[in-house]
Amino acid sequence: MTTRWLTSGEQRAWRAYIAATHLLEDTLDRQLQQDAGMPHLYYSILANLSETPEHALRMTDLAESLKITRSRLTYAVTRLEKDGLIRRENCRWDKRGSIAALTDEGMAVLERTAPGHVETVRASLFDHLTEEQVGQLEEICTGITRALEGETTRPAADEVPWRRRSTPPCS
Structure with missing residues (x-):
């Protein structure tokens, strides 16, 4: 399998996302x-x-x-x-x-x-965005969440955090 490296634009976006979060x-x-x-x-x-x-x-x-x-x-x-x-x-x-x-x-x-x-959420995030950017942020984050949750198919138990077990289930 060939590695699909990030483009320079994707790399900048990724690093900006990591820094901001x-x-x-x-x-x-x-x-x-x-x-x-x-x-x-x-x-x-x-x-x-x-x-x-x-x-x-x-x-x-x-x-x-x-x-x-x-x-x-x-x-x-x-x-x-x-x-x-x-x-x-x-x-x-x-x-x-x-x-x-x-x-x-x-x-x-x-x-x-x-x-x-x-007030901290507003001052740290929303005060720096336009109304249009707030909508875009919601759309982007919702799309990422759906993809990571595997909305189109049911993910395996170990693929989503709340289904992972560190110990066997109680019986």
Whole structure:
């Protein structure tokens, strides 16, 4: 198989993308560490739970919505649970599954932190784009996400993070 090297334009775009995503993630992490003592991933977990009915989600569904491995989510939820921001519950319809539920304290932290987070997102990203570029960014990112998720065909379990297992499933 012949390697399809990036063109100079693709290489510039790739490096610009990597620089922007790393800097944006670092900026978001710094702001959230300062305001809430947590990294962006932990904030994202709280935010995702806050947007669901009953502020709770099955762990596998939460991992899928965040696009992370279940083991990474378990580690983060364990920390958030120790801090009293989330509680874990047994899944009533699946004995192997568990539910992550946002606590009142977790909701209060989220409500206190959200304004600063939104302002950081706006100042770091959207204030630098035109309305047309915002639409283009959405279209580009949606296309990449669909391709990586294998929307046209069902990907194998090890091809998407939230289906990967670091340990065998419970029986």
